[in-house]
Amino acid sequence: MITLHNVSKSFSYFQAIQSVSLSIGKGEIHGIIGASGAGKSTLLRLMNLLEVPDEGEVAVNGQTLTRLNGKQLRQARKSIGMIFQHFHLVANKTVYENVAASLELSKFPRKGRRARVQECLQFVGLESFIGKYPAQLSGGQKQRVAIARALANNPQVLLCDEPTSSLDPNTTAEILSVLEDINRSFGVTIVIVSHEMEVIKSICNRVTVLNEGQVYDTVSIEPKGIGMKNNSPSFFVEQLTGDGESSHA
């Protein structure tokens, strides 16, 4: 589904990605983990050519993106959704308008847009927030809107750049569960960059460990599932004091 062949990328004289070859199968949930600066986000952004490689080839869904012209690339990108740590919603647009924007961009037939936006918002459990603005939403709700926006064009691949790094443990579990639903319900191939080992272990089938811009290893794992976390204030106090006792009533 996604193949990188000898891909390299430099910024000025710094080589962020060095001759990486990687193959991600259809329907996989593939994690990318590594130290800060290892090149995780750059590698992800190479998969939809947000970063253009200096060398090597990137193919998604049977199409070699690095050989396409601008128009063909815009067309190919319809099948590659992306979400980010900081959501990237447009502040002065409503939830509806944020999701509909991706349908406008892809020239989705005007007549079907409202129904499609509603469908996507329903999938992420936010249909009643359709008229709200991003500032009126929690971080988890903002990420759900971003997921709905990424889903709108029926992508075959969803690229996720630190999708839960701004969220508390419980909201993280909820967002991971939405991603897992998308994978199961629609067979969407998911690539998830995270520095949180727990996130990677809970949801991924295969994981690439990146080190200084190179693949250190790729391992198959058995995802351990997403457990909802205890998010109560007394639990936080217990974790901090370690005595299982909170003085708070």
Ligand SMILES: Nc1ncnc2c1ncn2[C@@H]1O[C@H](COP(=O)(O)OP(=O)(O)OP(=O)(O)O)[C@@H](O)[C@H]1O
């Ligand atoms: N647009 C850019 N211009 C210059 N250097 C860049 C650019 N993007 C990334 N880099 C550099 O490339 C290296 C890899 O960055 P990248 O963001 O891919 O790493 P990362 O593993 O995702 O790090 P983190 O976990 O801290 O987000 C870093 O040294 C970074 O400073």
